[in-house]
Amino acid sequence: MGLAWQQGPLATRSVGQFLVAQPLPDRLLFAEPLRRRMRVQFGGQWVADSEDVVLLHEPDRYPVAFFPLADVRAGVLVPETRTTTHRDLGATAWFDVHGGDTQARRAAWQYTDLPAHAAVLRDRVAFAWRSMDAFYEEDERIVGHAADLYHRIDIRRTSRHLHVRDGDQLVAETRQPIALYESGFAPRWYVAREDVVSSALTRVEGQTFCPYKGLASYYDIGERKRAAWSYLEAWPEVAAVSGWVSFEPDLVDVYLDDRKLTLEPGQTVVPHGIDRGLDPDELRQRSATAAHPGNS
Structure with missing residues (x-):
């Protein structure tokens, strides 16, 4: 996610490489x-x-x-x-x-x-x-x-065929998915609610938040725990996916144009460091915090 985290160019699990003759140091700040x-x-x-x-x-x-x-x-x-x-x-x-x-x-x-x-x-x-x-x-x-100046999200509409199955059960199918490309992550594919079998999703407690997309809610699919998620009120910058559903390809079968997707290395989000816990309550309090405290 951005320059030095997840699979960014300065991260230890970077998906890319610097084209230089001599090896770079293991750590670059x-x-x-x-x-x-x-x-x-x-x-x-x-x-x-x-x-x-x-x-x-x-x-x-x-x-x-x-x-x-x-x-x-x-x-x-x-x-x-x-x-x-x-x-x-x-x-x-x-x-x-x-x-x-x-x-x-x-x-x-x-x-x-x-x-x-x-x-x-x-x-x-x-x-x-x-x-x-x-x-x-x-x-x-x-x-x-702090906002990473190198973090970027691009959302693209597509006519590719995407369908999701839990064993023999059809969970979702569409030819109008949305592809969300986010720095440091493999693409995520989102499906409109009307293209999801609503009875296949069971809402579960517990939410997480992304500083760039908002608060995520999760769903079980049969015995598959937290196999799908949705930003029910996504931030304005990513409003195109608000209410849409995405699926974990390591928990349910997700097919894109008949190619089965897999969870790519480095895709799992892990918070790091003393000041970097991503607490959902912080997002909920965002609108409640005054922009101008009384003793400025």
């Missing part, structure tokens, strides 16, 4: 200016506000936003005594974060002994995503993690 105003909300106030954010892409991690210390509100960062060591970037100092009457332990960090080639991160601090109340680009709340 990439930092770049975000070029968007980003703000952090905690304890009813803005604790950081900057137009000079640097985004760090680290292999197999979601991107992390680093703020200049000068753009962090005074008194917000309280140093901890314990430090750790990053395998590539060296000594790491940790901070408690104070906002109003609220505090979060070990909720921000800074690399304090950076190698010369990583100087772009000097005097910058990152905030643990799940420890803060919210992150914003301008007045729009961003959920899950």
Whole structure:
């Protein structure tokens, strides 16, 4: 998903390859200016506000936003005594974060002994995503993690024949599926509700969310657990698949033009890192969070 995660070019399971004569290092980190105003909300106030954010892409991690210390509100960062060591970037100092009457332990960090080639991160601090109340680009709340500038979704309508079976039972059939192409993933195929045998789907508890598509609901198909899913209210950017259903080809039989599909390597989504848990409640709270906290 994007530059350094899933099967992106800087991920350890990249589906592509760099065409170079000499092998590249096992791990490549990439930092770049975000070029968007980003703000952090905690304890009813803005604790950081900057137009000079640097985004760090680290292999197999979601991107992390680093703020200049000068753009962090005074008194917000309280140093901890314990430090750790990053395998590539060296000594790491940790901070408690104070906002109003609220505090979060070990909720921000800074690399304090950076190698010369990583100087772009000097005097910058990152905030643990799940420890803060919210992150914003301008007045729009961003959920899950900092937006990956290299993540892309393309949706294409097609007349290919797609059908889904659970053993001898027909679950879905259409000649008007939608193909969803997403950075770092193999294509996913979506079917309109009217082309799905509704009695074949059993809605189950538990939802997940994608920072780029919204909240996903899941369905059992017979004995096949969570074999299908749907974004019932997909975000506007991917509204074409809202309410449509997609199927796991390793759990049920999915045929595209009579070719049986398989789950491709690297397709399973696994969250990584201290600040990268993708919590459905965060998405549900998105619209409830005020764009302008009272103590700005």
